[in-house]
Amino acid sequence: MTEQNGERVRVVLQWLQILDNLEPAFKEKGEFRFRSKVWGDRKNGTKVIQQTQFPEKGYWSISDHPAWNKKDNLDRVVFEGEIDDHLVVEFFGEELDTFSANDELDHYLREFRGSVEAMIGRYAPGEDVPEDTPEDDPESMSNWRICYYIERA
Numbered sequence: 001m002t003e004q005n006g007e008r009v010r011v012v013l014q015w016l017q018i019l020d021n022l023e024p025a026f027k028e029k030g031e032f033r034f035r036s037k038v039w040g041d042r043k044n045g046t047k048v049i050q051q052t053q054f055p056e057k058g059y060w061s062i063s064d065h066p067a068w069n070k071k072d073n074l075d076r077v078v079f080e081g082e083i084d085d086h087l088v089v090e091f092f093g094e095e096l097d098t099f100s101a102n103d104e105l106d107h108y109l110r111e112f113r114g115s116v117e118a119m120i121g122r123y124a125p126g127e128d129v130p131e132d133t134p135e136d137d138p139e140s141m142s143n144w145r146i147c148y149y150i151e152r153a
């Protein structure tokens, strides 16, 4: 294949952390499901979109206790493909409830424009914003936090 639709990258979710389990105070763990939507523009003008859901079956029970509220070492590939100069990374999370509508975690969306070279990196709470403006850090949301990286594939 000599056809070039851009540069090949991979987006990998490394960990996530729950700050609020979206459950009544007496309940230590919530039942969580997540999905990702990563999309970009290719050189030929078309879009590439990849969506994943995790876990594949059922849910993860996750506490919001600071000592064990992190799902670590996920190393989950949420995108692999060729992109040109535009990439959007989205994550969604919901907490399942039986007798009422499920609760939604904050919607994560980050848009990258420009060279692929500039997109390559690790995106985590507090790593790529000035320390005095933590509220501007997209990976640190009100009820959960995430860490992922964009690498060449």
Ligand SMILES: [Ca+2]
Residues within 6 Å of the ligand: 021, 022, 023, 024, 030, 095, 096, 097, 103
């Ligand atoms: Ca709930």
Ligand SMILES: [Ca+2]
Residues within 6 Å of the ligand: 023, 030, 031, 095, 096, 097, 098
């Ligand atoms: Ca629940």
Ligand SMILES: [Ca+2]
Residues within 6 Å of the ligand: 123, 124, 125, 126, 127, 128, 129, 137, 138, 139, 140
């Ligand atoms: Ca960050």
